[in-house]
Amino acid sequence: MSVLSWCHWLQNTPWATGIRQSDLWFPFIEGSHILALSLSVGLIVMFDLRLLRLVLPAESAAKIMRQVMPWALPGFGIMFLTGGLLFFSQAEKAYASGFFRVKMLLLVLLGVNALVYQLKFYPSMTEWESSETVPRGVQVIAVVSLAFWMVVIACGRLMAYEL
Amino acid sequence: MSLQHLWQMSYDSHAIDILRNSKYAIPVIQSFHLFGITLLLGSMVLLNLRLSGIGLRQLPMATLSRQIWPWAIGGLLLAIASGFLVFVPDPARYAANYAFRTKMAALCVAVAFQFLIYRKVVRSGAAESGSRRNIVVACCSLVLWFLVGWAGRAIAFLG
Amino acid sequence: MKHFLLGLVIMAPFGFGHHSFAMFELTKDVTYEGTVVEYRWENPHTHIIVKVEPGAADPATVGTWDVEGGSTNIMGRQGWTRATFKAGDHVKVVAHPMKDGSKGASLFYAVMPDGKRLYHDIARPKTEGASASAQ
Numbered sequence: 001m002s003v004l005s006w007c008h009w010l011q012n013t014p015w016a017t018g019i020r021q022s023d024l025w026f027p028f029i030e031g032s033h034i035l036a037l038s039l040s041v042g043l044i045v046m047f048d049l050r051l052l053r054l055v056l057p058a059e060s061a062a063k064i065m066r067q068v069m070p071w072a073l074p075g076f077g078i079m080f081l082t083g084g085l086l087f088f089s090q091a092e093k094a095y096a097s098g099f100f101r102v103k104m105l106l107l108v109l110l111g112v113n114a115l116v117y118q119l120k121f122y123p124s125m126t127e128w129e130s131s132e133t134v135p136r137g138v139q140v141i142a143v144v145s146l147a148f149w150m151v152v153i154a155c156g157r158l159m160a161y162e163l
Numbered sequence: 164m165s166l167q168h169l170w171q172m173s174y175d176s177h178a179i180d181i182l183r184n185s186k187y188a189i190p191v192i193q194s195f196h197l198f199g200i201t202l203l204l205g206s207m208v209l210l211n212l213r214l215s216g217i218g219l220r221q222l223p224m225a226t227l228s229r230q231i232w233p234w235a236i237g238g239l240l241l242a243i244a245s246g247f248l249v250f251v252p253d254p255a256r257y258a259a260n261y262a263f264r265t266k267m268a269a270l271c272v273a274v275a276f277q278f279l280i281y282r283k284v285v286r287s288g289a290a291e292s293g294s295r296r297n298i299v300v301a302c303c304s305l306v307l308w309f310l311v312g313w314a315g316r317a318i319a320f321l322g
Numbered sequence: 323m324k325h326f327l328l329g330l331v332i333m334a335p336f337g338f339g340h341h342s343f344a345m346f347e348l349t350k351d352v353t354y355e356g357t358v359v360e361y362r363w364e365n366p367h368t369h370i371i372v373k374v375e376p377g378a379a380d381p382a383t384v385g386t387w388d389v390e391g392g393s394t395n396i397m398g399r400q401g402w403t404r405a406t407f408k409a410g411d412h413v414k415v416v417a418h419p420m421k422d423g424s425k426g427a428s429l430f431y432a433v434m435p436d437g438k439r440l441y442h443d444i445a446r447p448k449t450e451g452a453s454a455s456a457q
Binding site for chain 1: 187190191193194197198200201202203204205206207208209212218219220221222226227230231234309312313316317320321
């Protein structure tokens with residue numbers, strides 16, 4: 001069975017069809033996906049801006065991370081849940097869409113980006129977080145994060161344009 | 164000059180025609196609208212979590228609001244500018260859409276609330292505590308801004 | 323072009339707030355008459371796949387077309403239901419074709435067997451001639 005035909009089967013299961021044909025659920029799930037951007041990407045953006053010392057430069061970046069991340073994680077949980085349901089209900093169209101594929105690739109790369117930060121720079125955070133100059137690696141990670149999230153959002157919008 | 168005349172000016176305009184007929188222009192502009200919304204609503208989430216005392220308690224309210232407020236305004240301006248560019252090529256359609264009208268009304272209330280009441284509360288000394296008044300103000304702010312967001316989504320679905 | 327758009331203004335137009343109608347030739351009303359291959363009642367858009375046989379009145383419409391409507395909410399308020407059409411039904415729709423020549427179109431209205439029009443959205447021409455078609 002090819003991926004495409006599996007997607008066709010998936011979106012035609014009763015629950016997926018129910019979501020797709022629902023006056024209430026589809027708009028609610030899609031609306032939640034978009035508005036939960038504020039609870040996820042919106043918070044990450046603020047943290048990236050802090051890494052670049054563009055916001056809250058006098059506050060400890062580690063403290064901001066500790067205070068903000070507990071709220072961002074459920075936010076991303078909502079994004080993955082609603083995103084998964086949207087894919088479930090439109091699997092075939094999503095899979096065939098170039099914009100969707102780019103979006104998924106970028107999400108993976110964003111995960112890698114976060115992992116690199118976690119492994120390489122987080123352990124030594126107290127050393128560089130109060131200094132005026134930000135380590136080059138941290139700057140790159142923050143800029144990549146901001147840029148890639150913008151493209152992810154744009155791909156999501158352009159994907160809907162195709163459907 | 165009636166509204167219909169005003170809208171017709173857009174349909175007659177050659178410059179706006181270019182925007183209207185471009186295949187990708189509107190979706191790209193809508194992406195910028197989403198960037199603005201993400202900045203604005205993300206800022207509102209952070210400020211209101213702190214104001215209500217539910218989260219971010221280790222960050223001082225005064226510093227948080229002073230630093231984040233400009234980004235909230237930036238997001239709002241980006242959303243308004245991009246929204247205007249989506250509206251202008253097809254004003255009659257949007258003006259007749261009930262969800263759009265609701266969104267505009269909610270936007271006015273949210274902006275008024277933010278600039279008149281919210282700013283006063285945040286700048287007062289009492290903003291540090293998670294008092295009941297602060298919780299109510301924080302809830303109102305979030306409800307109003309998310310209402311604008313939901314009304315925006317309803318434009319395509321409810322009409 | 324200006325006539326048509328003035329017609330839209332009179333028609334209390336509807337909420338295409340999703341992506342963009344730039345990909346459709348909104349000034350052209352083309353009639354597609356044939357058989358329903360598939361009727362997809364779903365979000366974000368309802369689709370009617372119409373097969374027009376060779377020998378049709380308008381040769382340019384011969385082929386299989388994806389006619390895109392609105393959300394189930396918006397179409398539902400115009401009287402559309404999930405059972406309005408099924409595969410094999412005869413159908414006559416008026417739609418705006420894609421600019422790039424591919425076989426897709428944006429639904430304007432369908433003409434039912436009793437002559438009644440089922441519109442895509444709340445647009446109701448106050449005068450039938452308000453939207454001037456190009457053909």
